[in-house]
Amino acid sequence: MSEESPAVGNASTGLERQLGLLECVLLSVGGMVGSAIFVFPGTTGRLTGPSAIVAWMGAGVLMTTIALCYTELSLAFPQAGGPAVFPYETLGPSRVVRAFASYLEGVSYSVGWAFGITVSALAIADYVGMIVPAASGHAVPIALTGIALSFLVNALGVSVTSRVNLVFAALLLAILVVFAALGLARADPANYRPFVLDGPVQFLAAVQVAITAYGAWTVIPASAEEIREPTRTIPRAIVASLAVSTVLYGLVLVALHGQVAPSAFVEGNSAVTAPLGVAATALGVPLLRDVLLPFAALVAIFTTMLVGTMSAGRVLFALGRNGTLPGPFGAVSDRFQVPWVGLAAVSLLASALATVPQYFFQLLVVSAIVGTGLPYAINLLSFVGLRYYRTDVDPGFRAPGGYALAGVAFVTLGVAMIGLGLTNVLWSLGTVALLTGVFVVRYLRSPELIVAPTE
Template sequence: MSTKTTQKIGFREATALGVGGIIGAGIFVLSGTASGIAGPAVVVSFGIAFAASLILSLCYAELSSMHEDSGGPYAYAKRHLPPFVATVVGWANWGAWMCASSYVGIGVGSYLHLLVPSLSQPVASTLVIAVFTGLNLLGIRFSGKVQFIALILTVLVLLGFIALGATHVDTALYTPFMPHGMSGVLEAALIGFLALTGWDAIVVSAEEITEPRRTIPLSILTSLGISFILYAGLLLIENGIIPWDRLGASETPVVDVSRVFFGTHGPFVVNCIVLVALLAAVNANLIVISRSSMVLARDRLAPRVLESTATSRQVPVVAIVAAGVAQTVMSTAGNLRFAVSATGFLYTLTFITSIVALFVARRRGISASFKAPLYPVVPALALALCFVFITSAGAVGILTGVGWILLGLVCARWTSRPRGGGAPGPAPVRDDEVPAEHGSV
């Protein structure tokens, strides 16, 4: 079965996919959670998180300029690491996005409930996910256009929100600046790291992006830069208008802040815009979860039915529907703190293996049209930061992540092709299958 699709998206849609994955739930839901942990110093936390994400994104940009495979970290592990490791990475990446979809779904349900009180959060989440599952069945080109429109609206309104909020900031609320000390700053940095890592949605969908070895690196760096500017501005406004402890207890911090300077009508207007951004995040999650499972199924590491496509548009129908169901379950039965911990462990595990894959690729002399600067310092620093973040996931995150990976290994054992009784894993990729250098960034 051909794995090529008839639909492709370009730089602007790919960037919108990355921004949608980053600012959706993080900026509107997790910004309050992080503020409750670090206080006004949450800006420092997100600065640390941005530095870590930027360093890591440079490594991914180089890897993506070598290969055109969908699957992101799994594709890199499959080409440069042992098959067993690739299986672990593939399932970890799939699980990370499903866990992340929990706080996206909870966020969209919570904000929609404010607009329509008769809809409870679980019901609201389910309806939104069902609608976007249907839109995704129309193809990635259509959902990519929706994503771009949502991005433009979100960025414009957030910039206006920050500008208006700046006139209402009370600098006295920035004291105490670090109520829980440096430990609180570092704990919030993990949340900031998770909130800024949605850019990897771009690499997971590589096969559906035009000129991926050029487009993907540019889209990654652009989406990360746009998102950090919006995060930093909003965090300064939030903590300068509402005390940090009240922000930490709120599931809708942006709406709460808007009441201060927009009055009674402000929350309604802001809530509508927040929903637009969260809808884009729901869409990004559906795209990534479905493509992650499709790639695993194609390599016989997940149930083969997940690779079934609609012949007219090569849309992974079963994988999209399954992603919608999974996101619904995670959104209606999930817990924010639990989701953050599990996502943190699984995400960071895939980042670690991707950096190792970059070291291996460099040693093998694989051509790349984009080079991470200051090699090997940048990937080594990224690796060190990832080890710090993975230990911050806590016992719950580690146990949940390990349990999911074990489930994946069992499933892969049952669905993989016979390989002489060895450990389950994808067929290794030969050196002559690695794409040569193409284009430049």
């Protein structure tokens, strides 16, 4: 299958290797530490009390099982848009099957990110309304402005994106570290009792919620062609960013539960909807509550949008390059060395979705299932395919445990999907059916484009 791979090499693609270890780690951390840490601890606290600390850190460990499978795939095929490349290179002898799997993974991933960017942009509008009351009621214009800024920063090149993210991520981490330090120093041990509110089912539900906060590390395999020394940098960056995020989440959760009693996490209470704000109030630091945390939330959400636009744009670029999307998606800007068509497509879709904020919940569901669960499942199969079909490829890194690790990763994915209702599944199946229909129509009209990609 290797002879069918699209040409790889920076001279042929226009992409440049500009990302080092620090940039990759901060892109990943900046993408992960988004709005989730400002909202989800309230939900996990309601589900399982202070044991949510263990749930969040356990979720990070579980996500690492998936990430290790991706790491081996990334080093086997260190190409731009890696998540869409892996199934095309590994899933058996049929080129059409591999092309469909690549298309479904890549488009689902990108659509999922577009929905996630939309949700983030609408959340920015909410936070701006809190800080500037006059902005309340203008959610759509504010969201569209945020999406446009995210596109602009990405369109100026990967070095600009990484520098902006570096500054924002540093500010965000500093504020969260200050919050954690104050919360730990002033923690009341009585607030950690009872440590577990309910049984294992509720604890697993908390793990499910927490896992959704660990996903943006996929920006690293998506940007593999722009990473310096990928063999050394990719595994270190993926593991380090997950470790940093897991520890940071753990510290924030310990600080939060040290300030807020388990009894406060009840439906309708602000401890569920704005947990860090409640903890900051308990700390008695108005500057932290009224200025620093809202600013950190805005920064966190915007960095997630930056990373999502960057990742999805490169995955669509890979699909343009292997022929499963029209050729223009494989174009790279001569001046800024970015896959501008993919970036524009993701931003335009997110902008369109932002004009229907009444479907916020449905967007969140599709983002979680179609944009996260389905792509992970396809690439865990790609990991198995790499081990089974591609014995000609030596990645230089072997994920520990092999097939057993993939089994654990599938279980992890199952945990992340627990509790989906019928309506959620129907929305997601409808989206997958629509994407499949587009592929079938394109294949029937121009089969040669899919079975014989442009070199």
